Amino acid sequence: MFKKSLALLMMGALSISLLSGCGGAKTPAPAETTETTAPAATTTGGDAGDNLTKSLAVDVSTLKSSDNQPLLLKTEAKEIPARPEDPKALPEEDPLHWYDLEYSGWSAEKVNIPKSPADGSIGKKVTLIVHGDHPYVTAYIKGAQQVATAYGMELNVMSPNFNVDVQNQLVDQAINAKPDMIVEIPTDAKVAVQQFRKINQAGIPLIAANTLPEDEGMKYVIGWAGPDDWGQMRMLAKTFAEKMNFEGGYTITQHAPGGSPYFSRTYGIVTELKKIAPKMKLLDAQAPGFEAEKTMQLTSDWITKFGPELKGIMAADDSAQQIGINEACKNAKREDIIRIAAGNSKVGMDAVKAGTVTAITYQSAEADGAVVLKMAADWFNGVEVEPVRYLPKHIITAADVEQYMPAQW
Amino acid sequence: MQANTENQDVRKREMGKVSSIISKLGVYVLVIALMILGTIISPKFLTTSNFMNIIQAVSLLGIVAAGVSFVTYSGNFVDMSIPCIMAFSGMIAVDTLKYGIVVSILCGLSTGLVIGIINGTVVGKLKANPIIWTLSVAFVGSGFMRWFYSGKQIYPDVNGGAAAEVFISLSRTNVFGTIPLIVIVMIIFMILGQFVMTKTKFGKQVKLVGSSYEVAKMTGINVNGVVSGAFIVTALTASIAGIFLTSLAKTGAFYNGEGYDFNAVTAIVIGGMTLTGGRGDVVGVLGGVLVIGLLSNVMTLIGINTFSQSIVKGIIFIAVVGINARSLRKLGRDDA
Amino acid sequence: MLGRLESSEGMMRDMDTKKILNKLDYYRIYMILAVIFILMCLFAPNFFNTFNIINILKGMSLNAMVAVGFTVVMICGQLDLSIGSNLTLGAMVVIGLQPTLGWFPSLIVAVLAGSLVGAINGFLVAKAKIHSFIVTLGTMTIVQGLIFLISKGSALSVNDFTLADWLEAPLFGLFPPRVIITVSIVLIFFVLVKYTKFGKGFYLVGGNKETAWLAGLNTDLYLILAFILSGTTAALGGALLAMSISSAVPTLGVSSQMVVIAATIIGGTSMAGGTGDIFRSMIAVLMLVVLFNGLMCLGAGYEVQIFASGLVLAAVVLGESYALYEQDKVKGQRPALMAELKKGAL
């Protein structure tokens, strides 16, 4: 009796899981691409040169992301100061204290990087290992997919839900699948190193994305492409300072601890303001997580504690946190508090439009995904690839928010 | 209990009076203590606005806790599927906004209802372990959500149209000018919960089931129904909280409501309920919720950082429960 | 009783069928594993090859290690929610101290740190008599807070990969040292707990604390030991993972906790205590990893994986409770009368 019922349930469980397996596979959407690239893939068999010319002929400038911006934005360079011998010795308010977190990659001398086949991108298999499930990542994948499709590459996505242990397994699994290239968003800058080494040793070309790995890790990658979070924060800080007339106390609601944004979106602001607006004073910084109600309480507490002293609030996340802050300010009749936020979510954009938030960073998730795949395609096509590609920095304010609508996520 | 002589019974009865008073006041002692501490450290602490902040901040937790307390009261520990229910009903509500606000809220609630019924029947009839079962429901649920909405988050004003305004304003409207709707709802739920738990047949049945499943069964109580009832109440309150949360965040996302399962049980247990069931009441739970709110408020006012805050919370949590356990053992009820 | 004897032969048959059922129940997890494995071999692309099998084994090691202590805690009828933060603790300590102490000493310290947390849990549960769910929920928050506080929320790493590579490189073509260490520790404690006089004490404590005490066992000590073991293996597991990637993040163990709980239950350990064993917990962990890995090979996203593992867990819980439900119905039936009924039917 028992066994029978159990067996039944088991089979049910499995069949359903397998079924939904196929369903799930569709959503990250390698399924369609396989069809589109199928013919291309065959041609690769034919003549490499031909394939290369085809690939090089691909025009991606017309591609648009869902916010009607060009999908492939002009990437920016960034000037790199000299590394102090011991950054950690410097005070946290000194931008160079965070040198290793911000400026990695350029100085790293590469190890055992495979040479570009230069035989065209069409039909190449690329495995994208993201760091976890998040709407941003969903949009990111969308962008990556567009470019992949355009270049006739087959994209396969893996997600470990922000769990290092699982991501390690995925790296091994990706290696096992022997794709033509692996693109990875590491769950953490430091953990990345060993993962990158493995991929590198397996002789599979690797591009790091979105989250900057440590210098040590950059040795093993063809290149890195993603947003210049620190740079963005500096610009944001500038706008922030201007709005605050370079004076007054401010607080920061931090990103979830245990990731690089936790630092960039705290100290990127702190260090810059220290420099450009020494009169501005950091009152408090706390990490309430991405929970509107928690942030709301935190903000209310701040308003109670610091009163008129509190002139501005910076939020590491422009959706849940930013909403919490707004509600708190509204309830406390402190709409005068200058509010800025990092991120580029719909909620954030709406807030900017509504005027409750002064400025947010423009970080196009789709472009973020696109630029990486572009880098991959370039490499396949033998185009020279610089070690680091930064997305352009831009701060969205009420002035230009309209042209960035509708938001990507 | 054989060794009880008459005078020991008497003694126990005296003890009973004393420590039952203690265990009744218990959590509120802490509340008062925190308030005194607050007034000492900050002159702005004793202001209506500050209190309104605290209450508003914990109101969602309060709504959830009021419901979950029934599951705990019925001796079924905690409903681990709370976050899943909150997120799911929120998303469904947003998804169905196009059919009007009423429909969407009803759909949201019914989502919770369905999960509640499933939990209730499995735990109530088959006596599955509540923690594990609800845990597996949470797994399945959140997996399904991510798959169904393919990892995206959905927005009321995109899907909603006209109804969106109303939906978003749900957690933003103030009643009588100053008091937010959420707070009112929380207070209503607390009062309702207290009333149902202590003054109605259902409440008494839940208590009996919590005290002893078998006895309740042999006393002619429909245990299956009662346990299901407890889980359904929980699920419903959770989905109401979920809808409010979604409306507050203006986003329906699978990660909404994370952590509410443990936060709720924390509040409940601080509030003097025992996981073994049958003891405590919603007033106590309210106290527990207030403690959580006051704690972070006071600590922020002092200027303790996030990490130290969680440490303090953990210590206070264990300490409070330890004290409750002792006062209960004094009563010869070694079941904390 | 007379009835039993009169129909003792019929009853023996009854007993035998019961035994077979119990046996089947005991090997349940192996069957689930087999079914899933075979299905995956049939349908999942590049699932069945040495490299991937090694991945699976490596993927198993962390949670299998954590499950060792956790299973013992469950056998004692308790629950330990602090395993997640404990394994993070182990990982952070080992990496944090390596530069100053070197690998082995820092490993020792890391493991001891875990044991300490475990000891505190055990003490609060056994002596202060607070429900383990609450104690460990509390220590979970405290430890996680401490980790963040001390690490300032940043990850740690060392750029020396000799040990990491050694731990990861398969010996005999199939078993990386990390896996060997894990499996051997699992086996050691499996035997220690299941087949030694001392170990059986855990089952007795879990089965009935009073009885255990009357039988002259130091029940409090057993409880404390169980929690210490849980803290230790959790920290050890975390440390091993950290060593094999030469780095650690302060959020390492967050999602492990629920997986381990699920696996232990699927492995046949009951929350009531007194039953279950460590080896089957490991097999259950393995089963989940195979499921994850296979689904990933099939191109399914994370959502499908938790969905599937949730279904398996649900199926097991349902199956178990339904079985008990059925047993209750027929418990105490008289074979003699049933025999009559059968005759009547013919």
Add this chain to the structure above:
Amino acid sequence: MNEVFSLDMKGVSKQFPGTLAVDNVDFQVKAGEVHALLGENGAGKSTLMKMIAGAFSDYTGQICVLGENVELCSPSAAKAKGVGMVYQELSLAMPLTIAENVLAGRLPTKGKIFIDKKAMREQTIECLKRVGLGHLDPFSCIKEISQQEAQLVEIAKTLGNNPNILVMDEPTSSLSREEVKLLFGIIEKLKKQGLAIIYISHHLPELFEIADRVTIMRDGKKIGTYNIDEVTTKSLVEMMVGRPIDDKPIKVKNQVLGEEKLRIENLTRNGFFHDVSFNVRANEVLGIGGLSGAGRSELARGIVGADAIDSGKIYIKGKEVRIKNMSQALEHGVAYLTENRKEEGLALRITIGENILAPLLKKHTKNGIYSAKSGASEVLEVMKELKVYPPDPTVTVGNLSGGNQQKVLLGKWVATKPQILILDEPTRGVDVGAKMVIHDTIRRLASEGNAVILISSDLPELVALSDRVKIMKEGRFIGELIKEDLSEETILLAANGEGDKLSEDIYAS
């Protein structure tokens, strides 16, 4: 002469916070004697025994075992001194196997570490044989065996330690007459082997069968020690309750029986009881005798709908009814007092009042609102009538003595004003005082025009209270005895109509 006692306690006392449970007691037990220890619940005898079993480390006074002065401060210490204790409540680990329980704490090992499964099997079987359970599989779980078997396993477990002092606390409370007989056989054997046996029981007739000497305790003090032939049931009871009482429950002729309250026709639950038919009338007490495990409790559960019946009809006051669950049973005025108080009878963690009002929730719920107040008077009334001590409805039931708990349990059902009351072992393991109160209540209920069905293994009780006794065996009624020819002997004979293979089997082994 000063003979060496197996156990010699001099001036021992045990202080519980707020009370002196055992007050300066001297207590000697000779080798090879069965020494009965008597006293109402709360008289301190269990505490005294726990002391011997090493449950307390903080007793005062001197304990000598076989002449040697010992400190019995832990169970293991006591065990080492050869003290074995059979507890009243089963102290077995349900999820574990019989073997693991029987050999708890002394599992046989290979090389001091690893368990020797073969030896386990042998030793267990050997132990089980001593209590006539040789046929059980040592590796089947306790869950899988009956309560009676479990009780005997418990004894086997204690004997396994080869004690020279054996303490038995209510060992017969859940045993049928048969098993009691078998147990006494075992005790006799142990006596011959020179064990000193301390035997606690509320069941006085047993004592006269088995005991050599008897010691009576009251309020933690020792009243006296006598040879069994110096005392009578009456004198014992008087010493226990500390006041003169009328002789053991006398049969009062009930007035003429009224209309039929309940009729059962061919009631069947497959495998549990088959085509059972009987009827009860107003003012009647129908006893149901037979060996425990004969299917009597199952029958009761079937009638009240706790378990689903497969066929048969139930008539209440001549009207056929379908009872699917307890609440329906209550609606039809049928109440069922379950046999195991702690599991199914009373919720120990809530108060007396709440327990008594539990079945009356509906009654005291007026337009949705439940008020305990409206029930308060009922509670007090019931408690008063049953002389529940303490007379305070706010006391947690768990803090009451066994006797008082049983009174509350009866009160809980009396409060529902049932017309048909089914009592399953209503006086199991309760002290004489409580027993008398309960018997009086049963008589009163019957005399007030209700029908009572009394399931009991306590033969004097059956004889004293019943107007008729149906004998059940193997899930069937095999006979009926009417008042005139009711006696313990007749019931026994009827119950064992087919001779007792059981005991033969035992003595064979």
